[in-house]
Amino acid sequence: MKSRTIKVDYIARVEGDGALYVRIKDGTVADVKFRIWEPPRLFEAFLRGRNYSEAPDITARICGICPIAYQMSSSHAMEAAFGVKVDPQVRALRRLIYLGEWIESHPLHVFLLHAPDFLGYEDAIQMAADHPDIAVRGLQLKKLGNELMAFLGGREIHPINVCVGGFYKVPTKKELLPFVEKLKWARDASLETVRWTATLPFPDFEQDYEFVALRHPDEYAITEGRLVSNKGLDIAISEFEEHSVEEHVPYANALHSRLKERGAYFVGPLARYNLNFDKLPPVAQQVARDVGLGPVCLNPFKSIIVRMVETVFACDEAIRLIERYEMPEKPRADIRPRAGTGHGCTEAPRGILYHRYRLDDQGVIQEAKIVPPTSQNQKSIESDLWQFVPKYIDLPNDKLQWQCEQAIRNYDPCISCATHFLTLHIDRE
Amino acid sequence: MMPAIRKPKLAVWKFASCDGCQLSLLDCEDELLAVAGAVEISYFPEATRAVAKGPYELSLVEGSITTPHDVELVQQVRRNSKFLVTIGACATAGGIQALRNFKDVQEFVSVVYASPQYINTLGTSTPIADHVQVDFELRGCPISKQQLLETVSAFLFGRKPNVPPYSVCIECKRRGNVCVMVAHGTPCMGPVTQTGCGAICPAYHRGCYNCFGPKETPNTDSLSKWWAQLGVEEQDIVRGFRTFNAWAEPFRKESVAHEK
Numbered sequence: 001m002k003s004r005t006i007k008v009d010y011i012a013r014v015e016g017d018g019a020l021y022v023r024i025k026d027g028t029v030a031d032v033k034f035r036i037w038e039p040p041r042l043f044e045a046f047l048r049g050r051n052y053s054e055a056p057d058i059t060a061r062i063c064g065i066c067p068i069a070y071q072m073s074s075s076h077a078m079e080a081a082f083g084v085k086v087d088p089q090v091r092a093l094r095r096l097i098y099l100g101e102w103i104e105s106h107p108l109h110v111f112l113l114h115a116p117d118f119l120g121y122e123d124a125i126q127m128a129a130d131h132p133d134i135a136v137r138g139l140q141l142k143k144l145g146n147e148l149m150a151f152l153g154g155r156e157i158h159p160i161n162v163c164v165g166g167f168y169k170v171p172t173k174k175e176l177l178p179f180v181e182k183l184k185w186a187r188d189a190s191l192e193t194v195r196w197t198a199t200l201p202f203p204d205f206e207q208d209y210e211f212v213a214l215r216h217p218d219e220y221a222i223t224e225g226r227l228v229s230n231k232g233l234d235i236a237i238s239e240f241e242e243h244s245v246e247e248h249v250p251y252a253n254a255l256h257s258r259l260k261e262r263g264a265y266f267v268g269p270l271a272r273y274n275l276n277f278d279k280l281p282p283v284a285q286q287v288a289r290d291v292g293l294g295p296v297c298l299n300p301f302k303s304i305i306v307r308m309v310e311t312v313f314a315c316d317e318a319i320r321l322i323e324r325y326e327m328p329e330k331p332r333a334d335i336r337p338r339a340g341t342g343h344g345c346t347e348a349p350r351g352i353l354y355h356r357y358r359l360d361d362q363g364v365i366q367e368a369k370i371v372p373p374t375s376q377n378q379k380s381i382e383s384d385l386w387q388f389v390p391k392y393i394d395l396p397n398d399k400l401q402w403q404c405e406q407a408i409r410n411y412d413p414c415i416s417c418a419t420h421f422l423t424l425h426i427d428r429e
Numbered sequence: 430m431m432p433a434i435r436k437p438k439l440a441v442w443k444f445a446s447c448d449g450c451q452l453s454l455l456d457c458e459d460e461l462l463a464v465a466g467a468v469e470i471s472y473f474p475e476a477t478r479a480v481a482k483g484p485y486e487l488s489l490v491e492g493s494i495t496t497p498h499d500v501e502l503v504q505q506v507r508r509n510s511k512f513l514v515t516i517g518a519c520a521t522a523g524g525i526q527a528l529r530n531f532k533d534v535q536e537f538v539s540v541v542y543a544s545p546q547y548i549n550t551l552g553t554s555t556p557i558a559d560h561v562q563v564d565f566e567l568r569g570c571p572i573s574k575q576q577l578l579e580t581v582s583a584f585l586f587g588r589k590p591n592v593p594p595y596s597v598c599i600e601c602k603r604r605g606n607v608c609v610m611v612a613h614g615t616p617c618m619g620p621v622t623q624t625g626c627g628a629i630c631p632a633y634h635r636g637c638y639n640c641f642g643p644k645e646t647p648n649t650d651s652l653s654k655w656w657a658q659l660g661v662e663e664q665d666i667v668r669g670f671r672t673f674n675a676w677a678e679p680f681r682k683e684s685v686a687h688e689k
Contacts, residue, residue, distance in 0.1 A: 046528040064449015123477030143458035
């Protein structure tokens, strides 16, 4: 009997605190645990009793990497509860600031967190020493995403300008137009990066996933749509909890989501790409085809290419939105609170982020429920490792460990998000 | 050839937090490679899988203390660090998660119970300085990139960081913002809140909501009276002081004073 264990106490280059445990017995995988040990912060508990208008600013603090996602899902949920419709140009600005978050977050993951794995570097700083042009291009792309968020939102991390109903202040067209030239550069830089990422070495690893994403009839969905999958799911966002359940596993401070009907599912860039390829603009579809990606991609390692295809889309779409922009008469819709429940679901860079709030007639939150992308992906991450480890089982431990870390980083897991909720056990000091 | 000079070791630690403050370092896109050239990034799991042993010249600490494990860990961080600087409202004031500190714990548990035997959490969220000696506290939710770069270089060169302790109001005047409270009657936390953000909220026509915590000698009582005159109800005054720096003493006292 020969047994060996791979243990990574602190997975690097992910956002937050996660650990990996793999046990191999007699040459087969005996156990896999992707463990989130980030301390619970109990947002859903202390949101009760707060005013509806505070939810965007408070929930943004769940995650410094994707605050816009939290601000948008919570704002949409409140507006759904109160029956509020926003001006089409306010909607366009929301999509624009969200694209800014994608243009910041995707290059952050591609250049700083994920690419070093493919090239055998421990981090992007080491990678930058050998590939300075690529590193600088990545940082410049990320910077433009941040600039767009900071311009529309006041700052890039925890923007201050987003509110239920719209914005505190909206820009003039003249103020927005200078971004067009920069975005054209960014679109070209992203196209170049798609081609570069496609040359990276990819393990031969495809799985029969159930992808779940928003789908919208007229656009590559970000802020609204129906929740669909490649295996028959097609529901309104308000039906989400009828189809998805969260389970509490003993080794993690985050809940694992699964679909009641079929189990593990996969959210994020790869899911969106597979479900909504037809909604990508021609420039993004073309470059994907040019590098041999096609409309279906089942290899999670290739999510690095897909993130850059989505960045091409994000730059292209941002240009389109700015060119068509006309300053709305009012920065935000009027809000009249009423008792009820509202749902919001938007596409964070890492996948669908679901919020539900129950409110009283004054607009005070009675109950909050938040399901972030990373807790939805946990089951797929573990099942990938069950399938992946046997292929590389003969590697020495340090190499195998790195391969496993890379397989986890395919999902760009954001562990701060996944752990914000949950229950409380008290140890009194 | 000159012998290589050993670069100072920088470590970045995380406790309960959103990762946003350490992301600020990666958001210094124009300066990141220069910073990486000036220091040895020895421990920064969000950015690298490489780990170099301590002691570290400078430890940046994000997040608040909420678990028994973290109570122990922060002691080790202190022992291994020449300078320890906290970054952000969580590490400096307990963060938004310190809202639990105001709750009756039993009530909390009875409402949010699922499988608590799996979870190990303290009843409070506390700042780093409650546990170990801290050399400097950088405020903000999130911190300012400029203040972060200023603080890192100050510690590496052995000088005091130039981080002003005055209020957002002064920043508003500098920026030429119209006062939202005087001109529009919008409740604003600016008079009691430390600057550092650049007075962005008033510039975007909203009141400050105190991301940077209390300024030096804040007159919170006076501000509450101004808010009341604008028609803000007691419960909203409590909420106003109870955000990301709720557990900072001046804000804590003021919110408690208005709680029924």
